[in-house]
Amino acid sequence: MMKVIIADDEIQVRRGLKMKAKWEEEGFQIAGEASNGKEALQLVEEIKADLVITDVRMPVMDGIEFARRCHRKFPHVKVIVLSGYSDFEYVRSSLVEGVKDYLLKPVAPDELAGALRRVKEEIVLEKKQLLESEKISRMVHTQLEEMKEQYLLQLVKEEWSEPFLAAERLQHLKLGFLAEEEKHVQFFTVELRASEEHSVKELWLPFRMLCKEIAEQYEGTCAYYDAGYSNMLHFLHCIDRKKPLETLSIVKKVQTYVKKYLKAETVIGMGKKVSNLTELKTGYISSLLAWSQSDPGLKSQVIDGTHHKDVFELSPDKEKKAANLIENGSLKEGRKLINDLLLEAKAGSMLSFSFAANRLLLLLESLAAKYDMDRAEINQTMWSCQQSIGELTAHEKVIEQVTEFAHRIILLVSKSRSSPNGLAIVENVRRYLDLNFANEVTLTSLSEQFHINSAYLSELFKLHVGQNFSDYLVEVRMKHACELLKDRQLKVIDIAYLTGYSNSGYFSTVFKKHAGQTPAEYRKAALNMDEIAGRERR
Structure with missing residues (x-):
């Protein structure tokens, strides 16, 4: 039900309006009454109203002033204005923002019903569009989270090159703190253990969502998944010098919440504190090492590996x-x-x-x-x-x-x-490009990665894929760019960096060549298409 407020300084008028429509059948619920615009404005906020039907002439704050203020503060709220014959033409011609209809007093039941239906259609359409927008934002957010997790895995496995390039990428993935000097981070590894009646497989998705939610509550903290370690999530936490025990607080919260909401146990290995990009792998492995020293039983444990002495390093x-x-x-x-x-x-x-x-x-x-x-x-x-x-x-x-x-x-x-005609090699290269499209990738770097002559690799790629590797890479990047452009919050320069371009101008040129539109034009058209699709579904 959509919530309605009736605002009129005469109680008899308010009673009359309540009797002139079958409110519930029309999809509305009268949630409040006000005798002036000031009261109505307060009620809108308190009860989260969808529609206000207001008289023009009221003490303290009249209907026109109310409509103006309501639109500025609550732009989604619809307003229907009532006026007497002497004011009707003036009020209707004043074009107050936020007013969706004007009705002449005394209001005829059929005119009120028609106005309610028109407003209802508009509210329903806007809510559908909002849901679509939120759905797209969630999809884009999920994509960004996947990109963030993938890059974190590359960092902890040292699959990256120049530190300054890594710092740029980290900044656009909201992980810039990892590149800051004198910042210390700490990893901890969380394994989910469950009894037979609650299998780990059944609990895995809620466990992952719960850990993500906890990580989002702390600045400089993220949770990621490494497919090499089943039933485990890994946390990376940037240590705040003013809150030296915050990592322990997060660990305690994870164990408490998993036990409380999932009825399961967790085994957590806490790694050493490390201070720069080149030490991330050491920090990650030290958390795995601490976890590996846990007891095998079904009980929650925390193994502290922070005090381990220096160990043998592989160069x-x-x-x-x-x-x-x-x-x-x-x-x-x-x-x-x-x-x-x-x-x-x-x-x-x-x-x-x-x-x-x-x-x-x-x-x-x-x-x-x-x-x-x-x-x-x-x-x-x-x-x-x-x-x-x-x-x-x-x-x-x-x-x-x-x-x-x-x-x-x-x-x-x-x-x-x-493999026949090098097909398997090409598939491996394609898979690599699909995962690493945002990195600086060249034919030379690919040939070095896969230990194959660059000219031969180029020939094989074109034979099996039907296009050269650089065109394929652009296609992959543009596909991701199109998805990211649906998020109004992301700037074009952010999307450029997230798809592998350090120069937003060059990104825009490549995008226009690929899509026939600039990024801004594509974004506008995509959002318009979403709105049209919402109307059609309605």
């Missing part, structure tokens, strides 16, 4: 060498390097060994996904390795599992490169 060069050996099919050399790295770490401490094994696992998981290993197989392998790492003394078992994982990736790469 980027060694990680890159390992990746190159695996992607080039050098099984013997790859096995030896992995074995040597883990044994070197083992010589330091059990913690160093676990840390190094986790870093290698992240590297292998990234390579497996790159070459399209079955996600369920990746997850199972990661989980088994994590369980072995958690045993702390199963060094030989961990080395065996990690090297076996590497061996399976080598076979996968070999199969991909021997």
Whole structure:
């Protein structure tokens, strides 16, 4: 029911109006009465009215002044003005904003019913358009969240290049705090555990939504999902020096809310505090490492890994060498390097060994996904390795599992490169572009990523896709740009950065060439189409 306020200084007139229409049948409910415009204005706010029927002549504040103020403060509220014969033409010609109809007193029942129906149609249409707009905003928000999660995963797995480019991207994804100097961040990993009657699969979506809602309550905090770790979400929290214990507050809230609303348990591993982009991977792995030391039972736990001493670090060069050996099919050399790295770490401490094994696992998981290993197989392998790492003394078992994982990736790469006419390679490249379209991608960087001659890759791509890689990349970027333009809140320059363009002018040129309209023209047309679609559905 739509809420109506009747405003007239004569109580008999108000009573008469209430009797002249079948309000509920018309879809309205009389929710309040006022004797002047000032009272009516207060009531509009209190009861969230949809329509006000007001007389022109009233003490304190007349109907015309009320209509003006109401439109400024509550633009969605409709107003029908009543006036006597002597004022009718003057009032009707005054064109007060927000007034939807003018009725002559005494009001005829059929004229009142007609005015109510016209107003109802307009309110229903506006509400449908608002719902459509909110739906589009939610879709765009979801897309932005996915982009944010994807980029966070790239950062914690060190799949990024120049820090200044990363800083720009972070700014437009509302993660600029990660690039600020002297800022400390902390990761914590949350695993959902449930009894048989409440399966983790059933609880996963509400668990994820709950964690996201909690993260949004704290500035500089976000929750993201890493497909390599089933039943787990990961939090990243920027530490406020004035609130040093805030991370613990978030952890406590997650455990309390999951237990209260989902009747489930959580196991949380708290990582070390880190201070810059290059240390994010260390912070992330330290939270995984803390989690891996949990007890296996169905009980909530918090494992604090913040006080771990410095552990063995794998240099980027060694990680890159390992990746190159695996992607080039050098099984013997790859096995030896992995074995040597883990044994070197083992010589330091059990913690160093676990840390190094986790870093290698992240590297292998990234390579497996790159070459399209079955996600369920990746997850199972990661989980088994994590369980072995958690045993702390199963060094030989961990080395065996990690090297076996590497061996399976080598076979996968070999199969991909021997596929008929290079089809599998092209599909891997397409998948990479679909995920990394917002990054700086060139044919040269792609050929280096997939260890293939750039000219040959270009030839293969055009053969199987029907267009060269740069045209395909533009198409992917423009598709995402079209979706993002439906959000009125995003500036064109933000959309340019989010789709891989550092210059908004160049982005607009490319967009117009692709869509035949400037971004602003496309946005206006898209919003108009949504309004037309809303009317048609009505």
